[in-house]
Amino acid sequence: MDDKRPTGWDTRAEAVSFFGFTDFPTVKRRGSIVLTHGEGPYVFDTEGNRYLDANSGLWNMVAGFDHPGLISAAQDAYARFPGYHAFFGRMSDQTVMLSERLIELAPFERGRVFYTNSGSEANDTLVKMLWFLGRAEGKPERKKILTRKNGYHGVTVVSASMTGKPYNEVFGLPLPGFVHLTCPHYWREGMAGESEAEFTQRLARELEETIAAEGADTIAAFVAEPVLGAGGVVPPPEGYFQAIQPILKRHGIPLVSDEVICGFGRTGTIWGCDTYGVVPDAIISSKALTAGFFPMGAVILGPELADRMQAAAEAIEEFPHGFTASGHPVGCAIALAAIDLIVEGGLIDKVREGAPRLEAKLAEVADRPNIGELRGIGYMWALEAVADKATKAPFPSELSVSERIANACTDEGLICRPLGQSIVLCPAFTLTDAEMDEMCAKLSTALDKVFAEVA
Numbered sequence: 001m002d003d004k005r006p007t008g009w010d011t012r013a014e015a016v017s018f019f020g021f022t023d024f025p026t027v028k029r030r031g032s033i034v035l036t037h038g039e040g041p042y043v044f045d046t047e048g049n050r051y052l053d054a055n056s057g058l059w060n061m062v063a064g065f066d067h068p069g070l071i072s073a074a075q076d077a078y079a080r081f082p083g084y085h086a087f088f089g090r091m092s093d094q095t096v097m098l099s100e101r102l103i104e105l106a107p108f109e110r111g112r113v114f115y116t117n118s119g120s121e122a123n124d125t126l127v128k129m130l131w132f133l134g135r136a137e138g139k140p141e142r143k144k145i146l147t148r149k150n151g152y153h154g155v156t157v158v159s160a161s162m163t164g165k166p167y168n169e170v171f172g173l174p175l176p177g178f179v180h181l182t183c184p185h186y187w188r189e190g191m192a193g194e195s196e197a198e199f200t201q202r203l204a205r206e207l208e209e210t211i212a213a214e215g216a217d218t219i220a221a222f223v224a225e226p227v228l229g230a231g232g233v234v235p236p237p238e239g240y241f242q243a244i245q246p247i248l249k250r251h252g253i254p255l256v257s258d259e260v261i262c263g264f265g266r267t268g269t270i271w272g273c274d275t276y277g278v279v280p281d282a283i284i285s286s287k288a289l290t291a292g293f294f295p296m297g298a299v300i301l302g303p304e305l306a307d308r309m310q311a312a313a314e315a316i317e318e319f320p321h322g323f324t325a326s327g328h329p330v331g332c333a334i335a336l337a338a339i340d341l342i343v344e345g346g347l348i349d350k351v352r353e354g355a356p357r358l359e360a361k362l363a364e365v366a367d368r369p370n371i372g373e374l375r376g377i378g379y380m381w382a383l384e385a386v387a388d389k390a391t392k393a394p395f396p397s398e399l400s401v402s403e404r405i406a407n408a409c410t411d412e413g414l415i416c417r418p419l420g421q422s423i424v425l426c427p428a429f430t431l432t433d434a435e436m437d438e439m440c441a442k443l444s445t446a447l448d449k450v451f452a453e454v455a
Helices: 009-016 024-030 068-080 093-105 119-136 157-162 166-171 196-214 240-250 303-316 329-343 347-366 401-411 433-454
Strands: 035-039 042-045 050-053 112-116 144-148 178-181 219-224 255-258 282-285 297-301 371-377 380-385 417-419 422-425
Touching: 024 401, 050 433, 068 329, 093 112, 093 297, 093 329, 112 119, 112 303, 119 157, 119 219, 119 255, 119 282, 119 297, 119 303, 144 157, 144 196, 157 166, 178 196, 196 219, 196 240, 219 240, 240 255, 297 303, 329 347, 347 371, 347 380, 347 433, 380 401, 401 417, 401 422, 401 433, 422 433
Parallel strands: 144 178, 144 219, 219 255, 255 282
Antiparallel strands: 035 042, 042 050, 112 297, 282 297, 371 380, 380 422, 417 422
16 A cells, blocks of 8 residues: 655644644644754754744743753663552552652642642642532532633643633533633733732732622632743732632632642742742642653642541542552652752752843843733743733734744744743743843844734
């Protein structure tokens, strides 16, 4: 039988693959990119082109693409114990050690850990845990989940329902019982003449009013990213968590910190909740947990939720939930090595030390008539394009400005991410000063090119 496959890598990819979160007009016009390998923060395609990946994969490759210590940890783990699960009272020693390490680093004194294969699955699992608790404790109506508009929590049916993005409407989501509050983006959502402190208080009042309208006894949790990631890198307004947590505590509603993006150094601390001075009732972790070298997620329960979950499970003799690769021994070994590298190996120190320089360099890039806001913290930043800086008016959507900027960056050998009308930069923690300068210079060139066309 003749092999009639396309010969070019891009056409081969497009013939047999279905891309997620991809601008199809761009692929039709420019083709896809097929990558072969990575070196440090760079990736290389089948044509030999080199790109500085300012996304560090998808926020996760924080140690670069070829870190020898993590590769060695993976190789050793595969040679020792290439796979197992965490069912039936059995799990690997690596799994136990990772759980101990996560609780040690968590902002609460004790707790329990449940493993998944992704952040989406971790958020999905969290909701099932909360629904499980509601029924076990005689409150089956306690099922509603509060999140924020523009927040991102995953792509499973449940975690997509938590995600406050309008594109989920194409799936008929969210499911009933998922309530999205105002996006905590002061620059975009603040009213005329409203101070940042007043904006925070308005969001706190909205939370109080929502709880009253929905009924506190029907709400299972409030889930929030410390910094909205896929919402366009939106740090909270001043005093935000200090304003909302007392309201949640007064009504007995757990606060869950979705640290899939922020966790393990992205904001300059171990957890994003540390950066903003709040102790949640549970943490969701993924991405940098394994430095991107293995697919893994974790639900880290604080003491109260851990005790309640244990009691509820013991009452029916099990918690009927899990995944074949939950607590995978190789993934856990890699996670232990990644955490050591981040915490003791200096990577988090590099974020703390490099963040002021990165902010200053990006401030220079953002000093343009068509950049309305530079926002971020640590090693996560966004520049928002505007048609009019004074009014904050966005460009017409049909111009696809952020997509054009991202494509222009690709032409310069830089990978960055378009989100709404923003360009997001979330580089690897290993970024050198020279690589930082390269990133900013290439972004500047791309911005000049696109704004010359559309402004």
